[in-house]
Amino acid sequence: MITGQTASMEDYLEAIAKLGEVETEVRVTEISKRLGVKKPSVSAALHKLSEDGLVEHRKYGCVELTDEGRRIAEDVVHRHEVLFRFLSEILGVDREVSQVDACKLEHWLSSSSIKRLTKFVEFILTCPRGEPVLLQGFDYYFDHGERDEELVARCLEEER
Amino acid sequence: MITGQTASMEDYLEAIAKLGEVETEVRVTEISKRLGVKKPSVSAALHKLSEDGLVEHRKYGCVELTDEGRRIAEDVVHRHEVLFRFLSEILGVDREVSQVDACKLEHWLSSSSIKRLTKFVEFILTCPRGEPVLLQGFDYYFDHGERDEELVARCLEEER
DNA sequence: AGTAAAAGTTAGGCTAGTCTAACAAAAGTC
């Protein structure tokens, strides 16, 4: 993986970061619930992350990210968000499905791809005409298998 | 994974399918080279795929996909191609990097996402004006951090 | 045909990550 961590460890870091946003203390049980793994798996993972200097965790205590751990976690969170927006807002994939897919994909995109995707999402969604014509056009195309002729005509007109 | 196979097994199936396109016989050594793993790993994988009814492989012989194996392999190949085109032709990611990324991502996209992405790529790249204005606009935006005012002006004009 | 090289297999070991079962510590309650 790009961060030097496995997909699984990235998931743990991400979970810790996200839980930390809404709770004062991050605990093994919460991580376990969020990731759908058993507590011994969390224990083992924290051990490893602790060895790698990415989390602070004394026995039976709560969990905190180190600076380095936070850096990686935020990177993963960022990937997730960009992928989620791309899938749900641009492709129009169901939000639940987008979440699940983003959770998987986030581990595998190179940084150069994520950089470009980030800008692409921004570019499309901040279209100066407001609700992007492009996305309307795509929705129509996806649903009907062909372009909305009216939209196309308007577009071609613009060419003079 | 969506196909019922692991990422690794999907890679083997894909490799067998792609090698089959250019050679009369697919052999362990070729698979091994293509995937960058040692031959015993290929042997083990073929064993498993054979048990699952996805390949035909008698000892010391060559490898063939069953109908079901071919179905899965083609699915993976399709994902790869769509992702590759999206990354390289739409996002403008370096082609080498796009290949590598597509190889990873191909295992994780849900079928509903891939369906929409497929259409999206088609929609963007078959823009009726020829070389899509959108991609020019994005390239400019990516390189300069802001929109090409001239293009935007032309776009807004169209609104009347 | 006989031997050397190449191709493929088997055996066994390693890592990463998961699980269950059993135990230990902390927190909550009477």
Added chain:
DNA sequence: GACTTTTGTTAGACTAGCCTAACTTTTACT
């Protein structure tokens, strides 16, 4: 303060996938 529940840990087993080393089969060459 003792007992119970919740939380967390340790130990040990399992799967998937990779590797190296040693062996076997096939192929190629003389």
